[in-house]
Amino acid sequence: MYRSHSCGELRASHINTEVTLAGWVQKSRDKGFMVWVDLRDRYGITQLIFDEARTPTAMMDKAKSLGREFVIQVTGTVIERESKNAKMATGNVEVLVSKLEILNQALTPPFTIEDMTDGGEDIRMKYRYLDIRRNPVKDSLIFRHKVSMEVRKYLSDQEFIEVETPYLIKSTPEGARDFVVPSRMNEGQFYALPQSPQTFKQLLMVGGMDKYFQIVKCFRDEDLRADRQPEFTQIDCEMAFVEQEDILNIFEGLTRHLLKEINGVEVAEFPRMLYDDAMKMYGNDKPDIRFGMEFGELNTVAQHKEFGVFNNAELVVGIAVPGGNAYTRKEIDKLIDWVRRPQVGALGMVYCRVNDDVTFKSSVDKFYDQEDLAKWAAATNAKPGDLICVLSGETNKVRAQLSALRMELAERLGLRDPKVFAPLWVIDFPLLELDEETGHYHAMHHPFTSPKPGQLELLDTDPGAVKANAYDLVLNGNEIGGGSIRIHDKQIQATMLRHLGFSEEEARAQFGFLMDAFEYGAPPHGGLAFGLDRLVAILGGQETIRDFIAFPKNNSGRDVMIDAPAFLDNDQLKELGLI
Amino acid sequence: MYRSHSCGELRASHINTEVTLAGWVQKSRDKGFMVWVDLRDRYGITQLIFDEARTPTAMMDKAKSLGREFVIQVTGTVIERESKNAKMATGNVEVLVSKLEILNQALTPPFTIEDMTDGGEDIRMKYRYLDIRRNPVKDSLIFRHKVSMEVRKYLSDQEFIEVETPYLIKSTPEGARDFVVPSRMNEGQFYALPQSPQTFKQLLMVGGMDKYFQIVKCFRDEDLRADRQPEFTQIDCEMAFVEQEDILNIFEGLTRHLLKEINGVEVAEFPRMLYDDAMKMYGNDKPDIRFGMEFGELNTVAQHKEFGVFNNAELVVGIAVPGGNAYTRKEIDKLIDWVRRPQVGALGMVYCRVNDDVTFKSSVDKFYDQEDLAKWAAATNAKPGDLICVLSGETNKVRAQLSALRMELAERLGLRDPKVFAPLWVIDFPLLELDEETGHYHAMHHPFTSPKPGQLELLDTDPGAVKANAYDLVLNGNEIGGGSIRIHDKQIQATMLRHLGFSEEEARAQFGFLMDAFEYGAPPHGGLAFGLDRLVAILGGQETIRDFIAFPKNNSGRDVMIDAPAFLDNDQLKELGLI
DSSP states (O other): OOOOSOTOOOOOGGTTTTTEEEEEEEEEEEOEEEEEEEEEETTEEEEEEEETTTOOOOHHHHHTTTTTOEEEEEEEEEESSSSOOOTTTTEEEEEEEEEEEEEBBOOOOSSSSSOOOOOOOHHHHHHHHHTTTTTHHHHHHHHHOOOOOOOHHHHHTTTTTEOOOOOSSSSOOSSOOEEEEEEETTTEEEEEEESSSSHHHHHHTTEEEEEEEEEEEEEEEOOOTTTOOSEEEEEEEEESSHHHHHHHHHHHHHHHHHHHHHOHHHHHHHEEEHHHHHHHHSSSSSOOSSOOOEEOHHHHHHHHSSSSHHHTSEEEEEEEEEEEEOOOHHHHHHHHHHHHHHOOOOOOEEEEOHHHHTOOEEEETTTTOOHHHHHHHHHHHHOOTOOEEEESSSHHHHHHHHHHHHHHHHHHOOOOOOTOOOOEEEEESEEEETTTOOOEEEEOOOOTBOHHHHHHHHHHHOOGOOOEEEEEETTTTTEEEEEBOOOOOHHHHHHHHTTOOHHHHHHHHHHHHHHTTTTTTOEEEEEEEEEEHHHHHHHTTTSGGGGSSSSSOOOOSSSSTTBBBBOOOHHHHHTTTTT | OOOOSSSOOOGGGGTOEEEEEEEEEEEEEOOOSSEEEEEEEETTTEEEEEEETTTHHHHHHHHHHHOOOOOOEEEEEEHHHHHSTSSSTTTTTEEEEEHHHEEEEEESSSSSSSSOOOOOOHHHHHHHHHHHSHHHHHHHHHHHHHHHHHHHHHHHHOOOOOOOSSSSSSOOSSSSSOOOEEEEETTTTTOOOOSHHHHHHHHHHTTTOOOOEEEEEEEOOOOOOOOOOEEEEEEEEEEESSOOHHHHHHHHHHHHHEEEEEOOOOOOOOOOOHHHHHHHEEEEEEOOOSSOOOEEEEEEHSSSSHHHHHTOOOOOEEEEEGGGGGGGGHHHHHHHHHHTTTOOOOOOOOOEEOTSOOEEEEEETTTTOHHHHHHHHHTTTOTOOOOOEEEEHHHHHHHHHHHHHHHHHHHHOOOTTTTTEEEEEEEEOOOOOOOTOOOOOEEOOTTTTBBBBTTTTHHHHHHHHHHBBEEEEEEETTEEEEEEEBOOOHHHHHHHHHTTTTOHHHHHHHHHHHHHTTTBBBEEEEEEEEHHHHHHHHHHTOOGGGGGGOOOTTTTTTTTTTTTTTTOOHHHHHHHTTT
């Protein structure tokens, strides 16, 4: 036993108790005749005191020699502090040390182990084990554990069974790239790491498991964007004998449970929005509805004058920025520069000030009169004091651009409060998505998603119009989960794969086992998967996932701490049949 | 909603309720004027009834058309059964069907979906999704879920934090072979899949996480023996500021909790046995102590006569087989044949009958008199009616041989009752193990295991004698967990790696990050890992793990259901830089 108590545990009630503590030296203050040391462990900080009057000289010297992050063990008596610290849980007491042992020395850490550290991202990643000592990272990992435990508890109470599916599976070129694993015992052959346990969870439904879940690592070999990881964690779920409604209810229940247990927030029934409406009103299939600024489409009220830019546009659409009339001309010009950045890609922006007296002043007054602009204000729900920002162009592009602007402005206006939670179901996603490069349609969700009843016929005539039994759960502008009702009929699955461009042989080679399974009594089924990393970050009030992952990789997919990936020696490559 | 109730739910209290059920046709009995169908889902079986008098003809015909494993949905009224079935939870009622829908047809399954199936191992693996419908497999998976939940609950209550460590790490040639993963973004470089999260959990201790656990997949590319899987699951645990005693207590607590919650068995304090004693008394470092038959060493009482076989042996050792005097000469000859099988490898076996009148009859009466044999009986603790079996030879070999015989006889005698649980700590393992082929010592546990205090010096003079702070938890003759107190001092770790034959460069390349971490304030720490697959199987009263894994691989490491591993196409190989 290295300790009788943790460093977060001692209170006034412990005064006069003899205790043994162990931990790290957070800091020490040496006043010559007195030395205070803050001793830290996972549970908190306790102040130690050494003083000339009560501490033997040798120990006093040893106390003075303690550097930051030394690992020590002390025994001593809990005494009342003279100057109490109400901000610390242990702030009423300190430990007068009678025995001090240095368990391990420490070099000076390359950055400060404080909530606000002086270390940059790169150095903190290299010394991640030191970064984890900092409260923001440590608390994020503990927070993640709590969320995972609550997820398991809730689903288990709902009779879901956690089943471990295999990690060494078969490569399926559909979707993102697979990471593959050469098989030594089957030369020239490869396993693949799962992008998700999709087919296995469907097979579990065929197997009668009825309700399945798994918190599971998934792998995608993508060119990494910021805040993406090659390995990530899903809460993967599937249910048999269900319709979309059943699934929405169950996972709304789970999400509500988490918000309540983890965040202490009670949320009303989640609103539901059609995919088409989300695109129309927010330009985005994962709208942040913590705030308004819904899109107002202006084609009918802006394409009747001589302004060619609008007249030639497929879509003219605006948003009202609350209080935006206060922006100076210079600020508005900066906003225009912002939307013209290549990352956003608008050609320009028309704006219209809404004055307090409900008169209007626009950048296109040459073309539009007060009556016209009043209609813009009505369409965008602009109030006196607002600024209407209007973009125009090709529908999909302009929606994406205005969506980016909406989020940027909301951020600047402080409307994205991380303590407010606005969940939303987006439903009726399209079944297929057109790849503009190849001109081919591919599955928007995945090839196992079922079309809405009666829409299968549309596949031949108007594939882009077919809607799917697919849904996303959106929280604060982030997709935190998505799923679908699956196809459970072999013929429909075959039709779908044919439409996705699979030859019969390809379909057979890749999904033969699933098609076979469908012949032996497959029940109707569907499911959903949450992105745990993202979910945890949002519940934790953060936008980035990295602090919620113990050992993340950088944007090149490297673990800079252990320096992986790395070269193998030739013996190993030979044995694997790779050279 | 496809159902109002599950197939395991209806009781007499539901009589006259209208219900909707969905599931699989387990079997149907067609008496012409009446058809009974057993409808099955995960939760149970409910009997459906269709009869001429009450069922419309069209539905009657449809009911008669139902084949095994068809997926159907029925609505009907719960009625009292005429002939009740006390063996079924739903045996008091049946459902008089008013609406029948076939949700999916089914081909006749390739084996019967019954507890005792007619399907062989191979076909059941190929159609694992059908095998999972069978109670023994389904119940095993549910059992595994329950064990995992209890493990998490217990450890979380003890303030352990589950932290997910990465799967894409770096290859370390020490130990078993790694599975590797080529990195597309870092050409020519490879990740490795973890054989265990060993170094990461140690870094979490350096990071102050204090108590860590994870239920985690691990990977070993070994030539598979029966009942080994290339991917397997560990309950991986680590604690800081602990001594061996603390760890034994915590995980004894966990194991006791599982035995109580899962099996309803209360177990007393776990006995502890020195590794050396286990080898001496059972010839084995994971003795099954559900039964006796401890070894009796006979050198002093068998090497004083003219029997050269014994006199030339390093060890003469025997066990007393309870009631073995009843064996016929033929049976004993078969036993001798058994120990001479190449898998066991003994050259022969000497035996000695203990008669009821406490006289002895041995196969070496030429050399030993009654007085000698009485001493053998005393040493092996043989009782009247027993048979003493004696092997001799080189110590390590003869112990392994006699251990095999002991287990075989216990099996035959029914002494290995799966409902009896006999846990045992085996402690003080040797630090190093001699590789007889190379003449080199390697780490018996792993290179991070600390030697017993004060034994570091022995490394130079008598490395084989150094004992480690290493321990195994043994349950019913299986190692279900093992761990050690780790080295937390950089110098000692460096010394250890040098003794294990690592050059300074190799040590640096492979474990540099860990050695660095030890310089920044590493606390004393240690841990343990349970093999979850094995643990669950034993708690479930089984000797083999396969039914407790949803989608196991065969002995060639293949998943025969999905047919993996498989060949990749050239595009994929090119992109990965493999051709």
